[in-house]
Structure formats: structure tokens, C-alpha cells
Amino acid sequence: MTAVPLSRSGAISGGTHAFLTRVYYEDTDAAGIVYYANYLKFAERARTELLRLLGFDQERLRQEAGFAFAVRRCVAEYLMPARLDDELTVTSRLTALGGATLEVEQRIRRDAAELVRLDVTLACVAASGRPVRLPRPLRAALSQLLPTSPVVAHHAR
Amino acid sequence: MTAVPLSRSGAISGGTHAFLTRVYYEDTDAAGIVYYANYLKFAERARTELLRLLGFDQERLRQEAGFAFAVRRCVAEYLMPARLDDELTVTSRLTALGGATLEVEQRIRRDAAELVRLDVTLACVAASGRPVRLPRPLRAALSQLLPTSPVVAHHAR
Amino acid sequence: MTAVPLSRSGAISGGTHAFLTRVYYEDTDAAGIVYYANYLKFAERARTELLRLLGFDQERLRQEAGFAFAVRRCVAEYLMPARLDDELTVTSRLTALGGATLEVEQRIRRDAAELVRLDVTLACVAASGRPVRLPRPLRAALSQLLPTSPVVAHHAR
């Protein structure tokens, strides 16, 4: 995590994006904890803000470039529950970048406690739903985040 | 309510549509009751099934006729809370039918107890969001449900 | 709205609380706009943050004082739709404060455009669901926000 306060879109540091989100009544269920599907919403908010920080707006990508990200696979491990009023940090780290897919490792924490681990595979799809290659500028921006990228290695680590 | 078992789309009797829906964990919150916004989902499921019973599929209306219903106004009164596992009946009664708008009175009950009252004003809109007149066949079908309709008055009351 | 950047909990100025929230995919529907029930989530986030700014945490109120707020009535007028990626401002103004109830006028805007108007009546309830009087410190804090309060009139306007 960064020492400086996070903007609403979070911050990228050392190839890891950190994003804060709050638990409201809407997220909880009668067991008094966050409903298991809602962590996937938190994770998607974080991915959206990571793209926004890189200069890419999903609504504009959809309208101008005619494409969107579709989740192909999501592995969620629930270690500890989040509760009403918790402030959560979602960290996102790009772990693979293919021609039309990418893999993101996401962790949801409350302070130092890791609550949920999500490993998400996304595909770049056209409006038709068919897979398409990532647009070159988006791919270039994302590749900066890869752990093996020399740019990241030299400047940010 | 009708004596015969309701189909998944519910049933229309005496101008009133009745529809059953169940409360799951996803609908509840940390206070142990259904979250206040989620009753609006139940109400919309009921309106959708009422249209389906009349022969109108919202997805087809959107793709073929290029229009959708937009909620213009919704008044919700919360009398008693619903809880996990409750089976709820949503009744819907058309109370007004204009050129491009309609008003629906919806009540959510658990057995005999009235839990939530919803009065909803809907507008017929084009894909652009501009108001458009209700397509004639849909309007004809809906007018059968009006309390002042002689057809309803003679046969169903 | 205030000229200074809003904190995550928003800011109170002249008796009006302003809170920023972002539209994500989870909030939208197949019509390409925010689903009508989800504005009620945005409104509740704003009310929660208003309470937090006043020093009251809903989860602590629930666990320590054994009470919660229940929505009794909600009138929503939908003027214009919000869309994916919109940044919305929710303003909340207390308009009435009774022994066990309060009324809040909430407006959801995108820049200068008013999108949704919500008038919400809340009741203070015990864990059992029975109405209870507002705890004195909470009532004192809320009364500062009333438009007729001389404190607000002298200092903040």
C-alpha cells in the first residue's frame, strides 16, 4: 500500500494497484457479513479504476472501440468475512497478458488481514461477444504493469 | 389471490396479477431483513411476468420494437419487513393508462400480511430515452386490465 | 457543492451533505442505464456517510445501542438516467426530525443535471423492529442540520 492517500481511483505503485471501497448495508446479508457474490463487485470496481488510472474509460471503449472485457474465469477463496462499515483495500496485479486475454490477481484486505483472494481471467470481446485482440494502446499501457516488464523493474521497484 | 397454483409467470384474475417470489440471502442485509431497494426488484419481476402473460417479452420489445419501459416515479411504503426464506406474493393492478405512460399499484404480501406498497409510474421510451407512444397491440392488451374496462367488469368481477 | 475536494465520506456545508459515488457495471442494466432500484443504494451510502461524518457508525449503533434505521417511505422521481462511469453527487438535506423518525431530501446529480429526487422517511427501530426514540446524542447532532436550526442559520449560512 502507498503512504500517500489514495485518490478515488486508487493508486499504482510497484505494479500493484490499490483501491479503497466501503461496505454498506447493500453488500451484507442476513448472516451479518458481506454476501459472497458481492466481493466480485468490489474486484470489478478495482479493475475499472485501474483502467481509468491508465487513461481508459470502459464506457468510452465500449462506444468508440466497440469492445468490453468479459470475465472468462474467476477463482475466489474466502478466508475471512468482511462486515458492515469495513473499509476494504482491493489490490490488483496483472500476472499475464495475452493477445486477447489478461489475468489479474486481486486481494481484498481489511487493514493487514487478507479476506478474499480472487484470480480473474478476462477476455477482450467485441459487441458481438467474439474475442478480439486488445487495442494496441491499451496493451502497451497494461504491459507496463507486468512483473517481468523491464520498465517496471527499473523505475518502479 | 387465486386458488389454483400460480405458474412461474403468475396469474391474472379480476384484473389483478399475482406473482410469487422467494427471499434468498442475496436479498437480505445485516439487519436480518430484506434490503429496502430489493423490493423494487421483486416489483419489477412481477411487472415483467405480467407483460409476459399478456404475450409481451421485454427483450423482444427492446430488440424488435426498439423500446423499453422506464420508471418515472416510484412511491414505496414499507409496513413490515420480509425475511430470509419468506415466500412473497406481489400483486399488480393497472390503475391508469395514458398514451405513453402507465401506473401500476403493487403490493407485496407474506400470507395475509401486507409488507410493502409500491405505486409505480412507467413511461414507454425509445432506445434514445425519448418518450414514445405505447405500441397499439400492447396498449390493447393492457387496457383489458383497467378496472373501468367493460370486459373486465363483465367477465372477471 | 463545495469547492474543496470531498472526502470519501463527503462534506457538510450549509446543512447539506454532498457525497460522490461512481457508476460501475454492477449498477447498470441491459437498457444501458442505472437500474432504478440502485439509486436507492446510492442514497443509502450517502445517508450512512452523513452519519459517519457526524460521528455515528451504523454497525456500532447496531451492536452497542441495539438500533438501526428502517426506511418507512421512499418517493423516487426519475428525471434522467445515469450511465456507466458517471460520477454522481448525492446531496442530502434533513427536512424533519421527530422523536423516532426523520425525513431526508436527497438529490442525485451528474454535474449540474438533476437525475433523481428521493424523499425518504426513516424510523429509528430496535433489533426487534419496534420503533424507539432516537438516542439523545444522535438527535442533538442531527438537529444541527435542520434548516430552521439557529446554529446552522448563524454559523453556516
Next chain:
Amino acid sequence: MTAVPLSRSGAISGGTHAFLTRVYYEDTDAAGIVYYANYLKFAERARTELLRLLGFDQERLRQEAGFAFAVRRCVAEYLMPARLDDELTVTSRLTALGGATLEVEQRIRRDAAELVRLDVTLACVAASGRPVRLPRPLRAALSQLLPTSPVVAHHAR
């Protein structure tokens, strides 16, 4: 799938539970398809109805036996998207049953097309969140559903 019409709670046949659920506007997003987190809601509805068919009500289990199921792990593979108005079948098959955990293989289909595969590991937890052993009657009922159960093998396969 069975030839007889499913009840609201679905039906169990050959150790597999089948449950029908409909896609409404609330489930879709601006991409025109079901939002990826919402399939987890469909899956949980199905698990809840499977328990109900076996005679176990989650709200009663929570209040009387003081326990609930917590999802420990969920692997979701998204093969094809579901859309507004789709009627989906969720099939659930118990694949493992430990002292305090169980594994369920769930598949979401539209007609013959498999859309989403979910493999879910659940733990039995007390109100405190601590793992507890499955109550004996529930365990007995569930063990009937295991593929290796001789009862299932003789009568239903």
C-alpha cells in the same frame, strides 16, 4: 433434466438437483448480458432450494441450530453469456461431503447450452464464524446425494 415440470424448489433426480430461474433486468448490465457476479446468486438460490427439498430451511437452521453455510471457495468458468428474459436451469451435484465441508458442482444452462460452470466448497459455520460439524440429520440427507451412495446407485441410475 426431468420430464415432469419442476416445482419452485426444483427436483432431484439421479442425485442431481435441477432448478429453474429467470433473468430479469436486475441481473443484466450495460453490456447487455448477465453481470458475472450474479450467476453466483443463481447458484446460491439453487443450493438453498436443494436444502429445502431435503427438508432444511436455512433461516430455521440459523435460528434454531445456530449455524449457516459459508462459501470457502468458488471457481467460476464463464462459457457463454445469459441474456435478459432467458430461463436458466441450474443443476447441482454434491461431489464431496466432509465433517464440516461439502463440495457442489453447479452448472447453469439455457436449454442445451452450458453457460457457466461453478465448483463451490462450503463450510458449516457457527454464528461466530467458527467451523462446526454438519448436524447429523442434515449430513444423513446430504449423503444420499453422493454419487457413491448405494441408494442412489440402485434406484435412480
